[in-house]
Amino acid sequence: MSSPSPADTSRTARSLAAALIGDPFYRTVTVACGDDETARLAMLEAYFALALVEGGQTGRVDLAGDVCNEAGAGAAIWTTGTPAALRQAAYAQREAALRTLLGEQGFAHFTAIVGNMEHALAPHGLQDAWYLSIAGIAPAAQGQGLGASVLAPGLAAVDAAGAACFLETYNERSLPFYGRLGFVVAGRYAEAVTGCDYWLMVRPAAGNAHAA
Structure with missing residues (x-):
C-alpha cells in the first residue's frame, strides 16, 4: 500500500x-x-513515525486493523525492490532525523x-531480497491473528515478484511464528552493542523452497 495517512501513521507509531x-x-x-519508560515510549513513537514514512518511500507499509477495523493496531514495513538510489536518499533523510531524535549516544548505538x-548479513547474498524491517502489533490487539494477517499482503507480493525475503529478530519466541510463514533460521549472531543474540531468518523465493 502507499504511505499511511497522518492519522494512521500516528496511531500505528504508538x-x-x-x-x-x-x-x-x-x-x-x-x-x-x-529508566524513564514514558520518555522511551514517546521517543520510539517518533522513531516509528519516521520508519513508516521511509517505508512508504522505499517499499511497502501494511497496517493491521483492530477488531473495530480501524487501521493502526500494528504494521509491517518492507524494503522491496525499489531502486538503490531512492532507498539511499530516503534512508539518509531518516538518518538525519534520528541523529537529533536519539541523541549522540543513542545515534552512535544505532549506527x-x-x-x-x-x-x-553480507555473506548471505541477500542484496536483491526484500527486507521485513519492522513488524509489530500493539499488546492490547495481540492474540487476534493480526500478526499473520498484516504480513500476508507483503508475503503475497514477495511471491508475485519471485523474490526471497528476510528479517532479523532478537525475540527467540517469535521463531516458530515466522517459521509457519516459510522463514527458516539462517544464522544466530551475538550483537556486541546490545549484548544480545539475534536471529537472521530467510524465506526463499517461491519455487526455490530448498534454497539455503
Missing part, C-alpha cells in the same frame, strides 16, 4: 512503540531515556548496531 519497547535494539538506541548486522 502501536509499534508499545509492541517493541522491550526489544534490545530499541532499548539500546533510546539510551538517552534512562554501530546497524553496521554489525550488515556485516553479518
Whole structure:
C-alpha cells in the first residue's frame, strides 16, 4: 500500500512503540531515556513515525486493523525492490532525523548496531531480497491473528515478484511464528552493542523452497 495517512501513521507509531519497547535494539538506541519508560515510549513513537514514512518511500507499509477495523493496531514495513538510489536518499533523510531524535549516544548505538548486522548479513547474498524491517502489533490487539494477517499482503507480493525475503529478530519466541510463514533460521549472531543474540531468518523465493 502507499504511505499511511497522518492519522494512521500516528496511531500505528504508538502501536509499534508499545509492541517493541522491550526489544534490545530499541532499548539500546533510546539510551538517552534512562529508566524513564514514558520518555522511551514517546521517543520510539517518533522513531516509528519516521520508519513508516521511509517505508512508504522505499517499499511497502501494511497496517493491521483492530477488531473495530480501524487501521493502526500494528504494521509491517518492507524494503522491496525499489531502486538503490531512492532507498539511499530516503534512508539518509531518516538518518538525519534520528541523529537529533536519539541523541549522540543513542545515534552512535544505532549506527554501530546497524553496521554489525550488515556485516553479518553480507555473506548471505541477500542484496536483491526484500527486507521485513519492522513488524509489530500493539499488546492490547495481540492474540487476534493480526500478526499473520498484516504480513500476508507483503508475503503475497514477495511471491508475485519471485523474490526471497528476510528479517532479523532478537525475540527467540517469535521463531516458530515466522517459521509457519516459510522463514527458516539462517544464522544466530551475538550483537556486541546490545549484548544480545539475534536471529537472521530467510524465506526463499517461491519455487526455490530448498534454497539455503
